[in-house]
Amino acid sequence: MIFFDNVSKIYNSHSVALRDVTLRIEPKEFVSIVGTSGAGKTTLLRLLLREEEPTSGRILLDGFDITDVRRRDLHRIRRRIGTVFQDYKLLPMKTAYENVAFAMEVAGRAPEEIAEDVPQAIQLVGLTGKENNFPHQLSGGEKQRIAIARALINRPDVLLADEPSGNLDPVNTAEIVKLLLKVNGLGTTVLLATHDSKVINDLGRRVITFDAGRIVSDEEHGTYMPDVGEEKI
Amino acid sequence: MALTTLKRVLSAGYVSFRRNAWLSLATIMVMALALFVIGNLIFLGAFANTVLAQLESRIDVSIYFQPNASERDIFSVKHDLESHADVADVAYTSRDAALAAFRDRHKDNQLITGALAELGDNPLEASINVKAKDSSRFAAISSFLEQKNYSIVDKINFSENERVVERLGSILTAVRASGAVLALVLAVIAMLVAFNTLRLVIYTMREEIGIMRLVGGTGWFIRGPFLVSGALYGFFAALVTTVIFFPLTWYASPKLAFLVPEFNLFSYFLLHLVEFSLIMFTFGITLGILSSFIAVRRYLHV
Numbered sequence: 019m020i021f022f023d024n025v026s027k028i029y030n031s032h033s034v035a036l037r038d039v040t041l042r043i044e045p046k047e048f049v050s051i052v053g054t055s056g057a058g059k060t061t062l063l064r065l066l067l068r069e070e071e072p073t074s075g076r077i078l079l080d081g082f083d084i085t086d087v088r089r090r091d092l093h094r095i096r097r098r099i100g101t102v103f104q105d106y107k108l109l110p111m112k113t114a115y116e117n118v119a120f121a122m123e124v125a126g127r128a129p130e131e132i133a134e135d136v137p138q139a140i141q142l143v144g145l146t147g148k149e150n151n152f153p154h155q156l157s158g159g160e161k162q163r164i165a166i167a168r169a170l171i172n173r174p175d176v177l178l179a180d181e182p183s184g185n186l187d188p189v190n191t192a193e194i195v196k197l198l199l200k201v202n203g204l205g206t207t208v209l210l211a212t213h214d215s216k217v218i219n220d221l222g223r224r225v226i227t228f229d230a231g232r233i234v235s236d237e238e239h240g241t242y243m244p245d246v247g248e249e250k251i
Numbered sequence: 252m253a254l255t256t257l258k259r260v261l262s263a264g265y266v267s268f269r270r271n272a273w274l275s276l277a278t279i280m281v282m283a284l285a286l287f288v289i290g291n292l293i294f295l296g297a298f299a300n301t302v303l304a305q306l307e308s309r310i311d312v313s314i315y316f317q318p319n320a321s322e323r324d325i326f327s328v329k330h331d332l333e334s335h336a337d338v339a340d341v342a343y344t345s346r347d348a349a350l351a352a353f354r355d356r357h358k359d360n361q362l363i364t365g366a367l368a369e370l371g372d373n374p375l376e377a378s379i380n381v382k383a384k385d386s387s388r389f390a391a392i393s394s395f396l397e398q399k400n401y402s403i404v405d406k407i408n409f410s411e412n413e414r415v416v417e418r419l420g421s422i423l424t425a426v427r428a429s430g431a432v433l434a435l436v437l438a439v440i441a442m443l444v445a446f447n448t449l450r451l452v453i454y455t456m457r458e459e460i461g462i463m464r465l466v467g468g469t470g471w472f473i474r475g476p477f478l479v480s481g482a483l484y485g486f487f488a489a490l491v492t493t494v495i496f497f498p499l500t501w502y503a504s505p506k507l508a509f510l511v512p513e514f515n516l517f518s519y520f521l522l523h524l525v526e527f528s529l530i531m532f533t534f535g536i537t538l539g540i541l542s543s544f545i546a547v548r549r550y551l552h553v
């Protein structure tokens with residue numbers, strides 16, 4: 019269970035990213051986080067990963083307050099959470115294969131396990147044949163898919179996906195969404211942050227809408243209708 | 252498990268060292284330069300020590316004895332001096348030996364050899380030459396001789412040199428102290444340059460360090476490969492420096508020998524090759540590991 023208890027995040031006086039957010043997500047839920055650019059979606063995910071600390075409030079992960087975790091124990095939280103970052107965050111000096119394998123090495127998995135799982139994950143995201151490319155030798159969409167493979171490889175309890183289809187064409191987007199649903203079906207809680215109203219509306223799952231750092235709606239079978247103004251952006 | 256982790260850390264360190272070949276090469280060069288400075292300081296120290304020792308050994312006291320003094324009495328004086336704590340060496344020159352040396356020195360000068368032959372008798376005195384353990388101890392030896400006041404002593408060739416000897420002694424002490432300070436300062440600067448280069452290298456990798464943390468890496472798992480790369484930089488820098496000193500000392504040796512014949516740089520290098528390379532490798536590898544450790548630290552706070 020994930021519980022944001024009255025959480026605010028103020029980067030500085032000009033950017034208040036989250037205001038008094040209270041939010042409860044049950045295990046195995048599939049939740050979409052939507053909102054205009056700058057609404058605070060990425061910030062919410064970064065707080066859950068303790069990439070940032072909240073200015074006030076508590077964040078509980080299975081009853082544990084993650085803001086209490088000491089810095090040198092942070093890897094314990096992070097190994098339970100797989101993340102697809104909005105800016106991918108691939109390691110530039112490692113190949114596609116090594117980037118995915120790194121997440122397993124970090125978790126102390128056996129070499130045989132790595133040799134078996136990594137090619138499977140790469141096949142799952144449709145990048146077989148590009149294993150030995152470095153990130154700068156991959157297209158935006160391909161980088162995104164490697165980031166997804168890395169996020170899934172350790173079968174995390176929670177998957178955070180920040181615009182995982184941002185650089186993908188409709189066909190690939192549909193594939194990724196199918197993949198996320200499949201992972202969710204296997205028991206992983208999924209938090210998906212996106213602008214893509216088509217993705218949200220096809221899903222028919224819980225949708226939480228943010229605006230200027232506040233939750234403005236939280237619907238069990240939600241839709242997302244950005245105003246006409248934003249659609250043009 | 253621990254073994255697998257160790258293997259992963261070692262191989263990651265090696266792979267990153269190899270993939271960043273140009274960066275590694277540049278870092279090695281800067282570190283080699285730092286080690287080169289330290290190596291030169293070692294040689295300079297050895298050279299200065301030889302020069303100073305030469306100067307010191309030229310400072311001595313000669314005690315001349317009455318022509319009629321018996322060798323037994325002279326030897327008892329010599330014995331007294333030998334058991335003095337500040338005395339390094341005592342050399343006795345008999346009247347005959349003094350004459351022979353004098354003749355030999357002037358064998359081409361017919362005027363002097365002729366005069367000596369006419370004289371018939373040996374005009375030279377027996378003497379004892381005293382060397383102190385170091386130049387600051389002559390005062391003690393001087394007061395010792397004054398206090399004994401041997402009757403067979405004709406003159407002590409000391410009082411005239413005393414002031415020169417004392418001044419030279421204090422100059423030598425000052426040179427040694429300031430040389431050590433200067434060497435230390437230069438060595439520290441060289442190490443700071445190497446340290447900053449490594450910091451710059453790791454600065455370029457700060458984002459990767461953050462990413463590794465976010466995907467669940469522990470501090471040591473992330474830091475490890477950087478320490479391995481640092482050790483490799485240090486190792487190769489030490490290797491380069493040690494190898495470079497072979498042709499360099501060989502080339503510089505005759506030039507230095509021209510200044511101070513007693514100092515042979517090349518054979519000094521060969522003689523101390525083990526200690527020298529040990530210092531280079533210890534310095535290089537420690538510097539590489541320590542700098543990486545300190546530099547990675549701040550980027551791990553993610």
Ligand SMILES: Nc1ncnc2c1ncn2[C@@H]1O[C@H](COP(=O)(O)OP(=O)(O)OP(=O)(O)O)[C@@H](O)[C@H]1O
Nearest residue numbers: 029030033034035054055056057058059060061062
């Ligand atoms: N490190 C930071 N320092 C200061 N302000 C920040 C920082 N990160 C984000 N912000 C600000 O916080 C607000 C929320 O940013 P956030 O990245 O969470 O938005 P987002 O909803 O993910 O937007 P997008 O859809 O464009 O990714 C923005 O106004 C942004 O300018």
Ligand SMILES: [Mg+2]
Nearest residue numbers: 059060104180
């Ligand atoms: Mg965002």
